[in-house]
Amino acid sequence: MSTPGLGRVSRSLLRDEAYGRIRHAIVDGRLPPGTALRDADLAEQLGLSRAPVRQALTRLTEEGLVESKPQSYTRVAGIAANDVRDALELTRVLHELAVRSAIPRLGTREVAAMRAANDRFAEAVAAGDVAAAVAADDELHDVAVRACGNRAVAATIDRYTPLLRRLEYARFASLPAQRSVRRHTELIDAIEAGDVDRATAVVSTIWTDLEPLLED
Template identity: 55%
Template sequence: MPIPQRTGVISRALLRDNAYRSIRDAIVDGTLQPGERLNDAELAQWLGVSRTPVREALTRLEEAGLVLTKPGRYTMVSPLDVQAARAAQTVTAAMHELAVREAVPRLSAAEITAMRAANTRFAAALEADDVDAAIASDDEFHGVAVTAAGNPALCTVLEQFTPVLRRLERLRFASVSGRGSVALHDRIIDLCEAGDAESAATAARDNWLSLDPGADFGLPDEALGT
């Protein structure tokens, strides 16, 4: 298994959560590819921790749908599963709809400005074919409403299901179809600024439902689930 060329990248505090996030991010950003076998000893060496938090992290990642385990045989990065992605998409869209509905009455002018600035950076990143910057800006954009909503339960659900979609978003933002998200974001911002919570919430839901889990984006067959 090829592993990232970094060592000791994780602190000793909160080893379990940090190991989970580090491996999750490596799966989401494509460092660890769909179908790639995972070796807990190699992952532990990369992260600079013992194998115990790595094994616990892999169990959580399996529950999140990012890792597939066959006891006694293998642990690997899950192929992109269309059915699982659609399930995650439905939940994620509903959570962002709720976040915007709850956030609109609380949004300040500064937060609206922050949303516009994030979308400007998002558009520039897409134009430059900088997928990492596009993902970061997209997170910033949606994060304004999620933070303003002030709903911890909502954040917990998004923490579980968003990573499944992030792998597909990276592929979308690397394609021409990703450009359409800029206009969808602009509509959400305009409705938030107008104080139309219901329409803004619907627009946020539609934005997340616009991602097509069934699109293969030119992926090889081995990257796709059956």
């Protein structure tokens, strides 16, 4: 007898689960550039069938994190400076738009959430914990992205941010992390004051500060 209210996990959910896990492993460097990606091996590691893994790899190829040649190879793509530069420019503009649109909707609760995320970011930077720093940074910026209410902005940021995060993981020692803590504080202060122009300028600078990583 089946349990009321519970259904099978859909294939789309399995595909998304495979996609998320493989993407994260590529971004944080557990799957470094050049690593061969065999759907059978990945499916076994993830406890999934090969079909959702294949679908995930196709999506990751479209996003530039995987490269594939039919009948030859499927592997983790290298970090291409031009692709990252394009992603950085687009992401910066979208975060500016998100902040500008979100400020009228950001109240005491949202500001407090951003300050708490920045505290976690600062602690992670001091500890050299790149995974925690990236997670806290995402949480901080996601407050405005969610509040802006533009699903296209949110989806596009989610699509291109992994290219930037991958570079940050690879070159964490070169990140201007302490400066980022101060920039975050400036951003939050501007949001709390309702200063749209200042907040937009600061968030633009936060992302522009990543550009020197492309020259390393």
